[in-house]
Amino acid sequence: MKSEKAVQVIIGGEAGQGLATVGRLLSLILVRLGYRIVVTQSYMSRIRGGHNTFAIRVSPGEIAAPVEPIDVLVALTPETVDLHRGDLTEDGLIVGDASFVEKRKGCAAVPFGEIAREQHVNTAAVGLLCSVLGIGLDMAEALVDETFKKKNEQVIEENLAALRGGYEWAEQREEIHRPLPAPRRREKRLMMSGNEAIALGALSAGVRLCAFYPMTPSTSIPLTLISAAGEAGVVVEQAEDEIAAINMAIGASYAGAPAMVATSGGGFALMIEGVSLAAMTETPVVVVVAQRPGPATGLPTRTEQADLEMVLYAGHGEFPRAIFAPGDVEECFYLARQAFETAEHYQGPVFVLTDQFLADSARAVKPFPVEELEQVRPGADPDSVKTPYRRYEITGDGISPRLLPGASDHLVVAGSDEHTEDGHLTEDLGARLRLADKRLRKGLGLSRETIAPSYAGDAEPEVLLVCWGSVKGAALEAAGRLRDSGTAAAVLHFSQVWPLDPGRFLDRLRGPARVIAVEGNATGQLARLIHRESGFEIPERIHRYDGLPITPGYILRSMEG
């Protein structure tokens, strides 16, 4: 992955100043023009004040990693300049109001007060950036038109005026131009974040009920579903707590509605008894856990990968599960779909483990072929089962015929106590063994079907970076830079972290001189799991747990020690 041509624009300011609006508008303009983007949103846990940034890394070619260096720093407050000056590249530009930005080389001191009315300053900034980046104003004008279409003509005119004001001011000042290379090819792309893609994947799989209790960084999943709810026929219910949320989802799924919950660490902790219930009653449920740094409330708006072990061991008793860990926005979509399919087929809890960075990271994605993709169809055909119907009939693969209540004369009895094949509670210890073995046998199928880690890079690398989830892009770019500097390098990325099948990756680990686990946590949870499952102890580790996403630079600096 080449990065020379990528440019990073960072908009910084206080919460409530509308920096995300500027960021989103500019991102969408860039995506429509055919650029690739990686958005990193970094914000503090407050609604007003504090200091937040919206970083857009943009390139004509494929990019997938967040980076630190800043080419264009748009400061909505003086504090932005103080905080981020150090990250500016040699040719970096500071853009800000003339009241606090000096008039000197490398600075654009903008008299925003003269260009636009106060409420349109953000729009003026977008216009200005269009000039700085050399992308013209047509797309911006079209978007402003669309965005304010629902409001009146006057609002559109005022915003267009501000947009042009900013653009023209910058056009006259060649010294602040940092033009982007032209995009290679204009093919249709959409701007989508990880959480939006999870929601879209769930819709495409046929989700019918999502129960949630608000918790950053998971909330944008139900919010995206709500924005589609009417037309998509989905019930999205804000439950009284996370315990209610998961039990509601399980109840809905038992009655035939594909169901999900989305939460983060603390909320997931409350759901854990429900995970065990889904396993015991053999009810499909998709659980999305969007990680943020813990313990306890931790850093609510930052990112981390420290809940792998929690999700892996969540729930009392022993039962099979699958845990997916998407590495990019495309994987968010496809693995969300996969989670519903796996949950339905194996009748139990299936997890999607993401994190704040990926949840909020907008990218330019190809439209997903939603018109061609199949949905999940819950339940078996009532005519296909033996009479008397037994919900938990013992079978070779452990999968019993799941009927839906009310769909036929067969009564569907599901139990949280140990039960006999017909679902009724029992304390017959022989039945206990038979049913426990039946449930566990489903784990064999899950293992057989597990997604092998993806491998990218040199066939015989000196350096192998091992990672999971959202670190994928940073690892790929770090490996690319290593190759550029003459070191053979590759990446082994796990998009499914449970079950692991060592047969599918052990050989990859054995060859390279340096095998390095790169994880967004302090203790190396995947490395520990790989060791336990395969016997291979990854000798080198790179960890990050300061709340920020892992970048290629972070990996390379850590490798140098």
Place this chain on the structure above:
Amino acid sequence: MATIEEFGEYETAWCPGCGNFALLEGLKQGLAASGRRPRDLLFVSGIGQAAKAPHYLNANVFNGLHGRALPAATGAKLADPRLTVIVESGDGCCYGEGGNHFLAAIRRNVDLTMIVHDNMIYGLTKGQASPTSQRGHVTKAQPGGAAAERFDPVSAAIALGAGFVARAFVGDTEHLAQMVAEAIAYRGFSLVDVFQPCVSFNRVNTFAWYKKRCYRLPAEYDPSDREAALRRAGEWGDRIPIGVLCRADRPVFEDSIPALSAGPLAGREVDRKKLSQFQRRFG
């Protein structure tokens, strides 16, 4: 229309003489009177002696976690509103462990019926105080007597605006059956709190204790007057009223959810064209 026999006879794990037997009998009579067939019914229960009841009759059953029957029932009802969904569990399960869900269920007003086996004690865990135990009730876990005030479920439900609140006593099965049938017929959240003596662990609130106090609400009682209902529900001591204490029409949750207007969620097809349109909004 189903007969009582269709709901079956099962061997139970209850103590001889337990009030649960009469409750089950009254319940089956009420089900038969309601006109529902076993296949139309979904019982959702939690954990406790009471929560085993659905295993002793013919119906669909989701026997979930202690305290969590209501949210599971809510999910199931939203998934398939054709099901008659009945939550059945103990006082500890419904008002203690599941207290927050009780509040939320009343506020939401999904069309569910909640039948509580109220023995004013934790039976399955061998006799600790429950939220409905009276202040001063001595148990092994509360040797100095329960220090907290008794939770009064019917008053709480009325105060919260519940649309159907009834109390029954297993010593009057005919009346119990009537309460069950009326609760099922009511569209919205309905509560039937049933006094059910626990012969093993509650030596205070015995069959005789209830028998002496319970009286049927008089025919002229008007359950639509919520303030009067609150006063009546608060009667406790020598005389305790049973019957429909409060009844009112309220907006039903399901009616305000656009996604439910097209019928059950279960079995619905993804409208791929619409989904494709939705996806375009990201462009």
